[in-house]
Amino acid sequence: MEKKFNTKGIEFVPKNIVSDETKFKLNKLMAEKAERLTKLVCDYKSGSLSIQ
Amino acid sequence: MLNYTQHDESPESSRFIITTPQVNTTILAFESLDNEKMHFNNDFLQENVVEMVIAKASSIPENYCKELALTIKHIFDFKLESEDKTIIYISILEKSLKHQLMQRFVESYDNAYLKYLSFNVEDNVFCFFFNERKISTVKTWNSLAKFFKDEYAINFETKDE
Numbered sequence: 001m002e003k004k005f006n007t008k009g010i011e012f013v014p015k016n017i018v019s020d021e022t023k024f025k026l027n028k029l030m031a032e033k034a035e036r037l038t039k040l041v042c043d044y045k046s047g048s049l050s051i052q
Numbered sequence: 053m054l055n056y057t058q059h060d061e062s063p064e065s066s067r068f069i070i071t072t073p074q075v076n077t078t079i080l081a082f083e084s085l086d087n088e089k090m091h092f093n094n095d096f097l098q099e100n101v102v103e104m105v106i107a108k109a110s111s112i113p114e115n116y117c118k119e120l121a122l123t124i125k126h127i128f129d130f131k132l133e134s135e136d137k138t139i140i141y142i143s144i145l146e147k148s149l150k151h152q153l154m155q156r157f158v159e160s161y162d163n164a165y166l167k168y169l170s171f172n173v174e175d176n177v178f179c180f181f182f183n184e185r186k187i188s189t190v191k192t193w194n195s196l197a198k199f200f201k202d203e204y205a206i207n208f209e210t211k212d213e
Contacts, residue, residue: 010168033143
């Protein structure tokens with residue numbers, strides 16, 4: 001592991017089987033992010049992001 | 053590099069509007085993650101992780117050109133260089149265009165201080181970038197591994213093991 005820490009990055013995968021409950025929670029997390037993305041685009045299009 | 057303007061700089065968020073010559077607009081935003089968005093149950097992560105999101109604001113189909121990757125890299129570099137202890141978090145679908153953009157971006161990265169930890173679960177990729185000169189890789193890994201174990205009951209191993 002120490003050798004890997006000296007590289008640019010490390011990729012990890014689950015060691016155990018991912019439960020249905022976890023899949024549901026992760027899908028919810030991604031859906032909430034998609035909602036934030038949609039709101040961001042709406043705010044931009046409505047002009048509510050102010051230019052510095 | 054593409055033209056961009058900065059919007060709404062605050063401790064909670066900073067947003068950049070990037071425009072291509074074809075007037076194709078992309079919003080790049082960095083947002084703090086409060087407990088409601090993501091509850092790390094860990095002060096180190098809660099205080100330092102900001103989420104980076106990329107959104108297309110035009111109706112032109114997604115096409116992430118090389119110049120866009122370079123522009124994002126430029127902004128990203130600046131944040132990791134100028135801010136203390138920032139960990140930039142990105143969640144994306146594996147093999148999506150945004151994933152390809154991130155991979156292109158990482159491959160072109162030549163700054164020795166950039167480190168990332170990527171957690172691939174099902175079709176999702178959760179990636180955390182940080183400046184190793186300011187943030188300990190081991191501390192970040194330990195904190196994230198505990199978070200995923202406690203919150204999602206997942207133990208991780210490195211991909212090639």
